[in-house]
Amino acid sequence: MARFKPIPYSQQELKELLDYNAETGILSWRKSWRRRVAGAEAGYYGLNYKYVGLKGRDYFVHRVIWKWMTGEDPQAEIDHKNGKGFDNRWCNIRKATSSQNNCNKIIQVNNTSGVKGVSRFVNNNGYERWCATIQVNGKRKQKVFPFTDEGLALASEWLDDMRKSIHDEFACGGFR
Structure with missing residues (x-):
């Protein structure tokens, strides 16, 4: 069983659904549908990280951003360089092993x-x-x-x- 849930959309589908500002780290909805409003910030704040609901399941925003930027469904952990889980600027996130993330x-x-x-x-x-x-x-x-x-x-x-x-x-x- 995979440790992380794969993101249910391809990179192209994510880019049709969401916008991402790499300088601010904000993920926002591209169009209005259901309770989502175009231009509004996507997701919600958890205890240490942001989450976003996609196809009835919640995903870490930083993992969605990784796929949005690279097209790759991250198999490893995604580390926040400055240790702040809400800071999802592209310059602050990187792929890491569990051991590296713990360091x-x-x-x-x-x-x-x-x-x-x-x-x-x-x-x-x-x-x-x-x-x-x-x-x-x-x-x-x-x-x-x-x-x-x-x-x-x-x-x-x-x-x-x-x-x-x-x-x-x-x-x-x-x-x-």
Whole structure:
């Protein structure tokens, strides 16, 4: 079973149905029909992304835009470079693997160190350290640092260097 639903229209049919402004990222209806009004923005806002209803099903707007622009039904994930799921400008979306898309996530709200990938580690003797962790080809790579402000800075630098060398253009330090 496919992970993503294929868009039910060809590129030509999408271009007859919808207009897309690549500079603003707005998808709009070309003609009025049913409850749709020509020129009105197509779709609705969900929690993190925009959706549009086509043939009785909802689709991510960024995936519809990908097919509208390339003619290709995206088999992979579509990543928002700046991490903002509502920003569907053409310069902000790109094809990505699930792993690449995960690399581009922001810092989690429950992070206590303030640095993406760094957590407090306490060994059996009660000795505290900073533990920096990064995923490399499905395997975890870790390095420990002293539990000081300097140790936290060193952990952050190590992770930044690792991200740049491993994740390339998808590297994200957790902040936008």
